[in-house]
Amino acid sequence: MDERLTVAMPKGRIFSDALDLLKEAGLKLPRELAQDSRKLRVEAPVEDLSFLLVKPVDVPTCVEHGVADLGVVGKDVLMEEERDVYELLDLQISPCRLSLAGKPDWQPVLNPKVATKYPRIANRWFREQGQQVEVICLNGSVELAPLTGLADRIVDIVSTGQTLQENGLVELQEITRVTSRLIANRASYRLKSRRIDKLSERLARVVTGEGVLR
Ligand SMILES: Nc1ncnc2c1ncn2[C@@H]1O[C@H](COP(=O)(O)OP(=O)(O)OP(=O)(O)O)[C@@H](O)[C@H]1O
Numbered sequence: 001m002d003e004r005l006t007v008a009m010p011k012g013r014i015f016s017d018a019l020d021l022l023k024e025a026g027l028k029l030p031r032e033l034a035q036d037s038r039k040l041r042v043e044a045p046v047e048d049l050s051f052l053l054v055k056p057v058d059v060p061t062c063v064e065h066g067v068a069d070l071g072v073v074g075k076d077v078l079m080e081e082e083r084d085v086y087e088l089l090d091l092q093i094s095p096c097r098l099s100l101a102g103k104p105d106w107q108p109v110l111n112p113k114v115a116t117k118y119p120r121i122a123n124r125w126f127r128e129q130g131q132q133v134e135v136i137c138l139n140g141s142v143e144l145a146p147l148t149g150l151a152d153r154i155v156d157i158v159s160t161g162q163t164l165q166e167n168g169l170v171e172l173q174e175i176t177r178v179t180s181r182l183i184a185n186r187a188s189y190r191l192k193s194r195r196i197d198k199l200s201e202r203l204a205r206v207v208t209g210e211g212v213l214r
């Protein structure tokens, strides 16, 4: 049986944290698996691993469809995409939070407009709060929405808080904490369980500070 594993890695912010974690776990990775490389499929022959470099939002898609056995993805994307995959491990990298934010002088209005890159999470959260809102989908620069009048509030990622602060907005409520997760394709997890468990265990030992397992 083919025990080679393919891992979908998110380009962008999470990439270097994820790469550091793999290296800390003792994996021997090729130099072309690097932030500044343009190669999108990279083989790691020593470890019998292949890496696919994809947009963060596409990691769960690749894993659900089985083109990757494993993936590394933010919990925010995982919650938003609702893909049929296993969540194996909290890698505890790239921490941030998903929060409700707005202008400091925001007044309650009936059926407020909420701008976000996370329409499913926002709709679900407001429903749980028993609040009716109109969700407006944006793909970035979400903080502009309350400034321009496009929306009353936003649901967005907060890390240092700099973007909110520089745009005169305040964090009103934390919705969820976010870290990156290791996810697995369901069939791969059955068919390649030995290899997946071994890799997952190596990563878990780094996360919990138990030391490298070789
Ligand atoms: N300050 C932050 N802003 C956004 N995402 C963050 C931040 N800190 C950590 N993250 C994590 O990084 C992931 C986003 O990474 P990144 O910003 O590279 O991609 P993206 O903006 O979603 O995608 P792209 O820019 O490729 O369209 C998030 O899903 C989240 O889990």
Ligand SMILES: O=P(O)(O)OC[C@H]1O[C@H](OP(=O)(O)OP(=O)(O)O)[C@H](O)[C@@H]1O
Binding pocket: 139, 140, 141, 142, 143, 156, 157, 158, 159, 160, 161, 162, 163, 164
């Ligand atoms: O709290 P901070 O440290 O300021 O980080 C949070 C900001 O970073 C992200 O935006 P990104 O840089 O990905 O740009 P975007 O507006 O295109 O999503 C996120 O959407 C916030 O705007």
